[in-house]
Amino acid sequence: MLPPVFGVLFDGIAYGMLLFLMSVGLSVTLGLMNFVNLAHCAFAMVGGYVAVLLIRNFGWPFFGTLPMAFLVAAVVSILFERVLYRPLYRRSDLDQVLLTIGITFVSVAAAAYFFGTQQQPIELPNYMRGSYHVMGLDIGVYRLFLIAVSAVITILLIGTIELTRFGAQVRAAVDNQRMASGLGINVERTFAITFALGSGLAGLGGALAIEIVGLDPNFAFTYLIYVLIVVAVGGLGSIAGSLAAAVLIGVSDIAGKYYVPQLGAFLIYLVMLAVLMWRPTGLAGRR
């Protein structure tokens, strides 16, 4: 028999994995281009609504919608990158913040217009529901699946970044953008691909998140704050840092809600401020 703290830990890790999927793209693109993209969660929301639409109106199975959520979010993000983001790379933080907040406002309004302001529950396949009872703990099947998916994606991501030629280019560009372009790396193209991949992962995270946290038009703002906290705590441009930060924030949030509910969301802001005071550039940050 295990004490309930392990159950909280398990839920926290599952939640952290979700945050990791939604934030890793932002962390890497921020590290690459220093572009403050507050619309990142709008792309996650796109993934969520794609999944809802496909399941409801076209009767797709839940698993079939996940690659589509990834793909559509990636394609939409690349359109925005080409048209709106690219001219602003050299502009101030303030302009970037405003442009992307503007896009987020529009996405929230558009989602409310097309889908209404209510929550969008989805029907999971039967074998995804329920839970296992292991040593006195309730292990939700879906949460287990979430951890497994995130583990696979983390391994794939780290493999891509550490072992492939493209990964080497990304690492070089994060370390020193000017040096990298001096060596003949097309930093803009590297950035565009990374941006699309990161937004696609956010879209996948958005689709996977429906079952855990629900989906409504305010998703783009509510989870933006969590994602930004994960990015700031983890440090820019680091996958391992994002993972550690996401688990830290996920566990603190669930533990806070479980043990000291009267504090509300207070705890994760405190955790963030404490980490940033201790390491201004985040857990794994170097700049």
Added chain:
Amino acid sequence: MPVTAQMGLEPVGYLKAQTRWGAAETLFWLATPLPFYFLPAYLQLASQIAITALFALSLDLIVGYAGIVSLGHAAFFGTGAYAAGLFSKFVWGEPLTGLIVGAMVSSLVGYATSFIIARFRHLALIMLTLGFGLLLGAAANSASWLTGGSDGLQGVNIWPLLGRFNWDVYGYTAYGYSLVVLFVLFLFARRLIHSPFGLALRGIRENFLRMPAIGAPSRAHIRTAYTISAAMAGVAGALIAQTTQTVALDSLGFERSAEILIMVVLGGAGRLYGGLIGALVFMIARDQFSGIEPEHWYFWIGVLLVAVVVFLPNGILGGLSRFVAHWRAK
């Protein structure tokens, strides 16, 4: 360049020329009492606009001049509002003392946080201001025994202004009071940014690392500017608490912080009048469109933001001054 040739090369002459009042400025302030005579039905709105303009002005000091992008400035607005509201509820209802209390509490909080703020730039800074704002919002929500939580602070009791002017439903006193406070603090801000300290702030905005090399301590200046800005935001918050006789939880919220930043940028950051014009345009637009669905309102706000960033990088005033320069060159 013509600027230095006209103004003379010595810095004192340059600063003096900057502080001279122009015709447009004088007209702007002469027009501010007009709502008393022509739009008496809108005095409550005018009072809200004056207070929001003061709040925007305080944010412009740090965003436009010191280059600190804050997504949590409502923290100080809300702190000032709660301080003034609670002070009137439990201690003393005289409005001017309430303003001072609001300013003092906000500037204390601002001074304490400025030590953290001054150490960071870029994303970490945005995150810290955002996180700090959210933290205060969550704290005010949790402490509902004191703040009333999401129901708002009840029981604010403000005595008549100067012992003579009652708080009427039409907003005559409210607008007069807010306008005078705005004007006084505007004069202060105007003096501040045209002082050597203001020039140093602009230098820090352009290059944080080089300013210490010419003898301007960047971090100390940022701390000072941040504290002053927090105090002004606190006064704006105290004004809203006193004129509306209540404090809502959203006066600390993220939406408030985002909206005020939008107003500053819409008007033109770093232009002194940018925040004022931005608040005026934004508040009037919101009043006019208040009948439409809130999500439509946010849709157009989003479109407006994208359009301002892409087409009007320096806000309405920046666009106007470019237009005037173009017109004069013909």
